[in-house]
Amino acid sequence: MRGQAHTLEAIIAGLLLLAAVGFSMQMTAVTPLSASTSSQHIENQQQATAQGVLAAAADAGSLERTILYWHNESGNFHDASDVGYYTSSVPDTRFGAMLDRSFDSAGVAYNVYLVFPSESGDIIRKRLIYRGVPSDNAVTASRTVTITDQNRLIDADGGYNATRVTNASTFYADDVGSSVFTVVRVEVVAWRV
Amino acid sequence: MERGQTTIDFVLGVSVFIGIIIFIFAFVPGILQPFAATVQEETVLGNRVADGLSDDRLASPGEPGVLDRTCTVWFFDNAGGPSEASPSDCEFEGTTFQDRLGLADRQRVNVTVVGNVSTGGGSFDALCWDGGTDALAEVNSGSCGDGNDVRLAAGPTPPEGTTGTVTTVRVATLAGEDVTMYVEAW
Numbered sequence: 001m002r003g004q005a006h007t008l009e010a011i012i013a014g015l016l017l018l019a020a021v022g023f024s025m026q027m028t029a030v031t032p033l034s035a036s037t038s039s040q041h042i043e044n045q046q047q048a049t050a051q052g053v054l055a056a057a058a059d060a061g062s063l064e065r066t067i068l069y070w071h072n073e074s075g076n077f078h079d080a081s082d083v084g085y086y087t088s089s090v091p092d093t094r095f096g097a098m099l100d101r102s103f104d105s106a107g108v109a110y111n112v113y114l115v116f117p118s119e120s121g122d123i124i125r126k127r128l129i130y131r132g133v134p135s136d137n138a139v140t141a142s143r144t145v146t147i148t149d150q151n152r153l154i155d156a157d158g159g160y161n162a163t164r165v166t167n168a169s170t171f172y173a174d175d176v177g178s179s180v181f182t183v184v185r186v187e188v189v190a191w192r193v
Numbered sequence: 194m195e196r197g198q199t200t201i202d203f204v205l206g207v208s209v210f211i212g213i214i215i216f217i218f219a220f221v222p223g224i225l226q227p228f229a230a231t232v233q234e235e236t237v238l239g240n241r242v243a244d245g246l247s248d249d250r251l252a253s254p255g256e257p258g259v260l261d262r263t264c265t266v267w268f269f270d271n272a273g274g275p276s277e278a279s280p281s282d283c284e285f286e287g288t289t290f291q292d293r294l295g296l297a298d299r300q301r302v303n304v305t306v307v308g309n310v311s312t313g314g315g316s317f318d319a320l321c322w323d324g325g326t327d328a329l330a331e332v333n334s335g336s337c338g339d340g341n342d343v344r345l346a347a348g349p350t351p352p353e354g355t356t357g358t359v360t361t362v363r364v365a366t367l368a369g370e371d372v373t374m375y376v377e378a379w
Contacts, residue, residue: 010206014213021217025224041236045362049373052247052364055258056371098371101309102364105317 050141050188062094075170078156085127110190119174138191147181232357239361239378247363250285260367272347303348308372
């Protein structure tokens with residue numbers, strides 16, 4: 001019996017060493033700059049890309065045109081899905097093409113929200129493009145666009161419609177100003193899949 | 194044999210113990226690996242240079258992300274050549290490429306502008322400024338070989354091999370087209 005006790009002692013000593021290593025593993029972690037899909041450097045690049053895309057679209061005037069890419073008769077965006085926003089496709093505007101070029105080819109998923117005030121003062125957050133619930137490591141970039149009473153809706157092919165935004169009966173935003181129709185903030189949320 | 198301890202028991206116990214010791218000596222140094230500093234300086238450098246170029250030096254600080262056409266073409270045209278004073282109406286100043294980006298001599302940076310200006314294409318290609326048509330053109334479309342065409346890339350070629358490089362991405366707009374700027378630092 002004493003012989004087997006020596007063996008047992010060796011095995012228990014080995015298990016004790018392994019337990020000590022396992023305990024010390026709790027203190028190590030993945031640092032923010034470790035190579036993974038949630039690395040801080042990659043998140044910074046995604047945010048800068050989203051901001052650059054918004055700046056490029058605003059400079060080309062495409063942000064405003066995408067906000068007004070509304071089909072008044074059906075009460076929905078042109079070629080959007082039945083739920084009221086784009087899911088697998090993008091609006092056929094330059095902003096949509098820029099998003100597709102910058103994000104879809106890099107394996108980055110994104111949501112685009114339109115944030116504007118309602119007549120009663122609440123803030124409404126409407127989905128323009130929705131690709132799912134963002135992950136824990138998502139980044140946001142936003143840009144504000146002003147819509148005036150004189151703006152017209154945009155047709156599916158990109159041309160101006162005859163309807164002004166104040167006369168559009170099914171438009172999603174309310175007229176909340178005197179000469180300004182509303183102020184819309186375009187938010188792009190991007191995350192790596 | 195009176196002690197009741199057999200050879201088999203001894204071999205079993207000692208081999209288990211030695212095996213665990215060897216495993217620990219091989220494995221424990223690896224848990225410090227996330228804390229080993231790799232490309233710390235290049236990450237910060239790449240971000241600083243990319244932000245400086247897209248928001249400040251090639252654009253005007255009032256309109257970040259909108260690159261000035263003349264200054265951008267001048268910047269890439271004179272990036273490899275001898276030292277020359279920068280134009281006074283451009284936001285960058287300095288006489289050489291390293292100077293204009295505020296780099297020390299040992300810091301290497303490569304700036305490339307890619308985009309998609311051809312209709313129907315979906316991929317990114319390196320761009321150049323076609324002096325003949327005064328527009329952006331893709332390098333592999335064949336219209337970039339003239340003398341007054343400026344290749345929108347600057348800086349030394351990134352090294353092959355085991356040197357770690359950090360790539361930074363920015364999106365900006367140049368002459369009405371959205372372009373992507375890659376800054377590689379090592």
